[in-house]
Amino acid sequence: MWVTNLKVVGIVLGTLALYTLIANKIPQVQSEVPQTLTLGADVTPEQLVAAGEKLFNGAGGCTTCHGLGTRAPNLLTDEKGAGPIGARCGKREPGKTCKEYLFESLDQPAAYIVPGYQPIMPVMTKQLSPAQIWALIAFLESQGGTVDVTASDIPQESQPTPGASPGNPGGSFAGGSTDPMALVTAAGCLGCHKLNGTGGVIAPDLTHVGARRTADSIRRKLLDPASSIATGYEKMAGIMPKTFGTMMSAAQLEALVQFLASHK
Amino acid sequence: MADGFFFLQAAADTARAYGEFPVIGARAAVWIAAEVHLMFAAFVLGVPMFAVVTEAIGIFGKDPRYDRLSKEFTRLLLVAYSATAIWGAILVFFLATLYPRFWAYLTAIFHVSMWVYAGLFFFESFTLYLYYYGWDRWKTGRAKWGHWGLGILLNVWGTIVMLIANAWLTYMMSPPRDITPTTDPTSIKLWHAIANATWMPINVHRLIANVVFGGAIVGAYASYRFLAARTDEERAHYDWMGYVGNFIAISALIVLPFAGYWLGREIYQYDQSMGITMMGGFMSWLWVIQAFLIAVLFLTGNYYLWIGMGRIPGAERFRPYTKWLLVVLVLGALVWGTPHTMIADSQELAAMGGSHHPVLGALGVMSAKNTAVNLMILTTFLSFLMYRRANKRPVVPWARTGTLVQAAMFALAAVVVLFFGIRGYFVEAIVRIGFSVYQVGAVLSCILFVTIIDILMARGAQSLGTIQWGKMPARSQYALFVLAVTFTWLMGLMGFARSGIRMHWHVWQVVQDTSKYAATPALGYASRMISLCVLIFLSLVAFVFWLGGLAEKSTYVPGRSGEGDAPHVGH
Numbered sequence: 139m140w141v142t143n144l145k146v147v148g149i150v151l152g153t154l155a156l157y158t159l160i161a162n163k164i165p166q167v168q169s170e171v172p173q174t175l176t177l178g179a180d181v182t183p184e185q186l187v188a189a190g191e192k193l194f195n196g197a198g199g200c201t202t203c204h205g206l207g208t209r210a211p212n213l214l215t216d217e218k219g220a221g222p223i224g225a226r227c228g229k230r231e232p233g234k235t236c237k238e239y240l241f242e243s244l245d246q247p248a249a250y251i252v253p254g255y256q257p258i259m260p261v262m263t264k265q266l267s268p269a270q271i272w273a274l275i276a277f278l279e280s281q282g283g284t285v286d287v288t289a290s291d292i293p294q295e296s297q298p299t300p301g302a303s304p305g306n307p308g309g310s311f312a313g314g315s316t317d318p319m320a321l322v323t324a325a326g327c328l329g330c331h332k333l334n335g336t337g338g339v340i341a342p343d344l345t346h347v348g349a350r351r352t353a354d355s356i357r358r359k360l361l362d363p364a365s366s367i368a369t370g371y372e373k374m375a376g377i378m379p380k381t382f383g384t385m386m387s388a389a390q391l392e393a394l395v396q397f398l399a400s401h402k
Numbered sequence: 403m404a405d406g407f408f409f410l411q412a413a414a415d416t417a418r419a420y421g422e423f424p425v426i427g428a429r430a431a432v433w434i435a436a437e438v439h440l441m442f443a444a445f446v447l448g449v450p451m452f453a454v455v456t457e458a459i460g461i462f463g464k465d466p467r468y469d470r471l472s473k474e475f476t477r478l479l480l481v482a483y484s485a486t487a488i489w490g491a492i493l494v495f496f497l498a499t500l501y502p503r504f505w506a507y508l509t510a511i512f513h514v515s516m517w518v519y520a521g522l523f524f525f526e527s528f529t530l531y532l533y534y535y536g537w538d539r540w541k542t543g544r545a546k547w548g549h550w551g552l553g554i555l556l557n558v559w560g561t562i563v564m565l566i567a568n569a570w571l572t573y574m575m576s577p578p579r580d581i582t583p584t585t586d587p588t589s590i591k592l593w594h595a596i597a598n599a600t601w602m603p604i605n606v607h608r609l610i611a612n613v614v615f616g617g618a619i620v621g622a623y624a625s626y627r628f629l630a631a632r633t634d635e636e637r638a639h640y641d642w643m644g645y646v647g648n649f650i651a652i653s654a655l656i657v658l659p660f661a662g663y664w665l666g667r668e669i670y671q672y673d674q675s676m677g678i679t680m681m682g683g684f685m686s687w688l689w690v691i692q693a694f695l696i697a698v699l700f701l702t703g704n705y706y707l708w709i710g711m712g713r714i715p716g717a718e719r720f721r722p723y724t725k726w727l728l729v730v731l732v733l734g735a736l737v738w739g740t741p742h743t744m745i746a747d748s749q750e751l752a753a754m755g756g757s758h759h760p761v762l763g764a765l766g767v768m769s770a771k772n773t774a775v776n777l778m779i780l781t782t783f784l785s786f787l788m789y790r791r792a793n794k795r796p797v798v799p800w801a802r803t804g805t806l807v808q809a810a811m812f813a814l815a816a817v818v819v820l821f822f823g824i825r826g827y828f829v830e831a832i833v834r835i836g837f838s839v840y841q842v843g844a845v846l847s848c849i850l851f852v853t854i855i856d857i858l859m860a861r862g863a864q865s866l867g868t869i870q871w872g873k874m875p876a877r878s879q880y881a882l883f884v885l886a887v888t889f890t891w892l893m894g895l896m897g898f899a900r901s902g903i904r905m906h907w908h909v910w911q912v913v914q915d916t917s918k919y920a921a922t923p924a925l926g927y928a929s930r931m932i933s934l935c936v937l938i939f940l941s942l943v944a945f946v947f948w949l950g951g952l953a954e955k956s957t958y959v960p961g962r963s964g965e966g967d968a969p970h971v972g973h
Binding site: 139146150154162165167315 | 589679687691694905911926930932933937
């Protein structure tokens with residue numbers, strides 16, 4: 139019987155080893171996460187193009203369909219005699235400059251479909267930050283054209299990466315929202331506090347917090363939870379996170395403070 | 403005690419979005435817990451379907467052997483249910499502690515469905531206990547029908563549980579388009595989140611896949627018991643059980659690709675970029691591995707049938723054809739495994755001369771692949787048909803005509819598949835996609851009508867001898883093990899594909915993964931994780947089987963031998 143058992147184990151392990159070996163022998167490709175791109179006011183065209191090229195060949199996922207592919211127009215070399223994308227982008231749509239056309243392609247790809255292709259391009263502004271978008275545009279312009287993207291095209295305060303989770307250094311808290319309920323949810327307040335009948339019971343009920351604390355007191359409590367401890371909750375001192383001051387923007391903090399203060 | 407509880411509750415709700423897990427990391431911990439839980443869940447959903455069908459065959463056919471077989475399946479479920487629940491609890495604890503913010507997001511939307519899920523799991527467990535422990539008490543008359551009803555109820559509970567869990571994971575893949583990163587999750591209506599674009603295709607795909615999986619695991623169980631059997635009676639019983647398990651697994655496998663196509667189409671319709679990532683992006687190599695696994699399944703399944711024909715008197719007349727079936731299967735597998743569009747950088751694309759290989763590119767497109775897989779399905783069906791008819795000689799007056807009509811149906815289906823496969827090269831993609839419907843329709847129609855004719859033709863057929871159950875070489879049983887391991891591994895691989903196409907998003911384009919594990923790993927790492935999960939699962943299943951063997955020793959009780967295809971000792 140032991141021989142049979144060993145044979146069975148051998149068959150199982152051998153089959154697993156074979157599949158694992160094959161999967162390890164093929165080219166190893168990992169999906170890349172778009173890195174936060176910080177561009178100063180003195181960013182040069184060369185820096186923009188270099189950042190854009192990295193995105194184009196990596197986390198942007200562009201080469202899946204573009205490049206020399208057949209699913210989408212060839213951007214890097216010739217496309218039906220019109221040259222690479224930098225040489226033809228200014229002539230695609232009447233009245234649109236190269237820069238405007240490329241931005242539209244990334245922001246509203248369905249607005250203009252190159253004849254012969256399907257509308258399969260995703261909205262890249264939902265996936266990449268403005269700095270990344272403009273770096274990509276600079277790279278595409280450099281393919282046979284003139285790079286005219288400058289730092290002034292990029293919003294001074296970069297918009298948050300869409301969907302970035304709170305605490306993400308590259309994004310912003312609650313996706314940048316100043317909706318007080320979104321902030322309450324994102325901060326996880328209801329895990330401990332109750333608000334309007336919903337939430338935990340291990341910290342004071344916030345439903346009427348405005349009646350017992352002023353806006354200043356609430357702000358101070360959010361920034362420094364140890365500054366005051368509600369009577370009866372001394373055992374829970376230290377549990378409330380101390381990081382709201384660094385996680386939220388000033389506008390978000392103020393929105394939350396005023397929201398709570400209004401709960402009288 | 404209360405203080406400790408409150409502290410735990412509060413600790414779970416800190417400002418941090420991610421927790422750490424020692425040595426293997428948070429992602430691997432959740433991966434293992436989710437995958438092993440899913441494998442057990444598939445087993446405890448697939449086997450009851452199996453059990454209720456075999457019990458029904460026993461009732462309608464008045465054959466107690468099927469009833470005993472069904473009970474033996476159900477006995478395996480008892481311990482497997484506990485394992486499923488344990489791994490489910492581990493998964494929930496891992497999610498709550500390692501991905502607390504994301505878990506809070508999901509619970510904010512789905513908390514009501516989670517309560518329902520827990521309640522249904524309770525009902526399901528107790529229905530199972532009633533079903534199993536009431537087996538001998540309610541075994542005759544109306545009580546037996548009531549017992550069978552319990553089996554159906556068990557499947558109903560299990561299916562609803564699966565539908566609920568599917569809603570959570572498909573929401574992560576395809577949240578409704580009006581939901582954005584700034585949408586307050588508490589404001590999202592539950593049904594709106596449940597009825598997302600990929601929910602129903604996943605439901606159908608998993609339902610079928612669970613049957614395949616259940617059949618394969620039961621087949622492996624039977625093969626082990628066959629190898630360990632000490633008497634001819636036992637060997638006959640487990641040979642028959644292995645055959646039934648394999649038959650159900652392969653039968654369901656045949657329709658699984660069609661459910662897969664539907665799911666793929668829905669993914670493309672929901673978000674083209676997600677579909678392209680899946681089929682032509684960084685996951686493109688995954689499909690080459692998948693093709694290899696499918697090829698193993700088809701070849702091993704057919705191999706088992708061909709060996710099985712050795713114990714059927716009269717099968718010799720079909721043996722010369724098997725080599726040609728093998729040729730079709732191998733060619734089909736090679737075409738299916740030909741890469742389509744591989745992700746490559748500009749230098750690699752330039753070296754290849756485009757996104758497609760100049761020679762193999764023509765075989766890597768969907769026209770060729772659809773043609774190949776449909777022909778492989780037809781071939782496998784033909785193998786089964788030969789197996790089924792091996793020891794029968796039809797005596798109905800229209801037997802020759804019937805056989806000719808069957809052959810014509812095979813030929814017509816193959817011609818339709820080939821015609822649309824070739825025609826697909828000369829039309830636009832949008833037209834080509836529609837051709838797969840005709841190909842699938844031709845194959846399914848052939849399977850349906852040929853089976854009907856065969857059943858009618860077999861009425862009163864002359865027997866060329868009884869199937870010599872138990873007279874199977876050991877290699878046939880090892881083939882069943884290969885099938886079970888391959889099905890399980892394939893399930894892990896497809897789970898990685900489904901989950902991986904979200905890339906660095908917990909919820910596609912709504913909640914971003916900002917942990918250090920946000921990048922979806924390459925196939926090498928994924929394969930090691932899958933193999934580890936399969937090993938954990940199979941080890942635990944072996945333990946479950948061992949426990950099942952302790953509880954009751956199944957033996958074949960002679961009687962009614964020679965009737966039908968139920969076990970007959972090979973002497």
